[in-house]
Amino acid sequence: MNSEKETFQSKNDISKSLYYRFSQFVGFLLGARFFVAALLTFALYVSTFFLFNQDESFRNFVFDFKVHGIIFCTVLTILAGGIINQFYDLEKDHVVKPFRTRIQSFIKQKYFLYAYLGLSFISLGVAWLISHNVFIFFVVYQFFMWLYSHKLSRVLIVNNLTFVSLTLYPFFGMMVYYETFSKKVFLMAVFLFLILLCIDIVKDTLTKSVDKAFGYTTIPNYFKTKNTKIILTALLIITMIVSMKIITRTGVSGFMAYYFAGGLFVMIFCVYLLFNSSRKSNFLTLNILRIWVFIGIIAMLLNGIESKF
Structure with missing residues (x-):
């Protein structure tokens, strides 16, 4: 009888542990705005190949690792930006997005900050390997991402203009890269x-x-x-x-x-x-x-x- 109770308790503990880990994973995805980043990645690839890239063949585009590297850095920067934004907007999100903040509460805020720093450094590291100009491009991008979350999101009109500009910033970078004016x-x-x-x-x-x-x-x-x-x-x-x-x-x-x-x-x-x-x-x-x-x-x-x- 005791053995059956212990087995049941063990299974219950495992299910609770899996639920907790799954909740942490979902909380991280929501905190990093993963789904927004996925949509922007799709939009970047579509616009890059079909709008900015006028002459390059599909085969050459697939093997243009510099472009994929830039888009990869963009995705990491967007994920990092989502994390730092939710860090500064945490009190507001408790009221506006109670379900999301409840899911995110499974992860301590310090781990979100570690993820933010990790994603930012990886993005800048890859950018540095691509070229110094790309590195500067992403330093500027990440700085304004942080500045928007820390200060500009509270400033009249500037908040809206900065948010939209940061959303379009990677597309502007691709336009400059391909010189599609x-x-x-x-x-x-x-x-x-x-x-x-x-x-x-x-x-x-x-x-x-x-x-x-x-x-x-x-x-x-x-x-x-x-x-x-x-x-x-x-x-x-x-x-x-x-x-x-x-x-x-x-x-x-x-x-x-x-x-x-x-x-x-x-x-x-x-x-x-x-x-x-x-x-x-x-x-x-x-x-x-x-x-x-x-x-x-x-x-x-x-x-x-x-x-x-």
Whole structure:
């Protein structure tokens, strides 16, 4: 009888241990924003090969280890940035994201900091092996990632502009690497910048009171609801104008042409939702814009496959 109890207790201890380890693993993935990093990696590969890389064959691209090294450093930097951001936003996240912070609580904060330092040093080490210019590029990237989390995320307007700029920074690096400077690429970059800016501002409307309580000066809690709607509407209208410029002036075709044309209706629908003063409509607007960015990546992939293969 005692033997059976001991066996049962042993199995129970093992299951608890596995649950604890699994919770630690999931907590680390959430803390490092792993899924965001995965999406950005996919977007980087798609945009690099199908937009910035105009002449190189697929075979040469696959064996261009310098490009893979740069993207690898980018992924590590994004993971490190996610960790340091959650470290500084921990109190706010307890209110805004209680489930995620509960999962993350299985890992002590000091281990997140160790992971941050480890990822940062590995990224810089690989960057140094690639070239000194790439090393400087990532030193600047990591510095502003830390500065944003430590200070800039609390500064009005600067917080939104810095967040979007840091999101697009790796794409800018690839554009410089391939020396792909054209009107088409510039307008697409402006389009993406505006959409990401709208996403960040709409996201701030959902955490308005919490941001104010924890000292984050955002557009919604400084300019109030009515003026925030006007700002977002103006940004969406400018985004529509940029979309029309891309369609009519850059010769974009195929799936990308359908994407930018369809985007006009998406933006109009988002404007309609913004003037429905409810948290649900803001949440819907946020997710529509996020999905539209993802659809843009898929459209670029399909358009590139159609043209290159």
